[in-house]
Amino acid sequence: MVAPSFQALAKKLLVVGGTGGVGLQVCKQAVARGWDVVSLSRRGQPVITDATDRSAPSGWIQKVNWSKGDSLDPSTYKDAITGADAVVHTVGMLFEDNYKDVLHSQSFEDLTKNVQSAIRGQNPLDTNKVPKSGLTYEKINRDTALTVANEAGKAGVESFVFISAAFSPPMVPNRYLTTKREAESALLTHPSKFRSIIFRPGFMSTPERPITLPLAGLLQVSSTILGNSINGTIPFAQALSTPPLSMETLARAVMNAVENPEIKGIVDVGGIEELAHNPYNAQVGANKKVESGEKTE
DSSP: OOOOOSOOSOOEEEEETTTSHHHHHHHHHHHHTTOEEEEEESSOSOOOOHHHHHTSOTTGGGGEEEEEOOTTOGGGSHHHHTTOSEEEEOOOOSOSSSHHHHHTOOSHHHHHHHHHHHHTTOOTTOTTOOOTTSOOHIIIIIIHHHHHHHHHHHHTOSEEEEEOOSSOOTTSOTHHHHHHHHHHHHHHTOSSOOEEEEEOOOSEEOTTSTTHHHHHHHHHHHHHHHTTTTTTTSTTHHHHHSOOEEHHHHHHHHHHHHHOTTOOEEEOHHHHHHHHHOTTOOOSGGGOOOOTTOOOO
């Protein structure tokens, strides 16, 4: 069920990385709410599966303008960003090599093999090594966001959403997270007047990537049992104690934030869940009330 919209009239939304897992979910949510949706990706057209269609309004795919372009090259999306009221940036990568194989693993055996292939030979201290693809964390996780943000500022965009991360997953180089934090800092202090909203989800699942579903189930159990009791005590503690989210839940929270002008700043996992189910709650992000003894970043 789609939450009631704060916007009565159709507005334009640009989803950067709209053919990816989170991007697709945001496009579906926005179409259902009556937004004029433009997706920007290197692929252009999405790969549609049965799982994609099951959770979406009938005919939603035809209502999205699937634009092909490079987020690092503003000339390829000048028309796409012109007139946009909001931008949602969902581009990112976990590994600099073999990332797509990891994402589309069909079994634990495939996942293990693909992760091993992705990290084999990686030296996290060697920041000068260029991957075969030429795509680095700096380019994808940070520079794509900042390049689009600069164009958004010029275009008079009102709201800019950035999908970040709560932590760096096990076996993923720390540069994955540091580049996202660099992007966050730049967006929150951007000279343009747009409203910056940063989402920090943990592990995310979707039926379109079947291997994520049992992993999410395991993490749900571990996070429920362990809570915050093991943070800082064992390796991967944050990954084990952070509740997973479905990409649909994140997308719902994103659209509720875009449509609620009071939401801004960093939204953590708890805030994402709350915002997804209660679109009128403004006590998340920069407006979150800090309880006595609670740590903030």
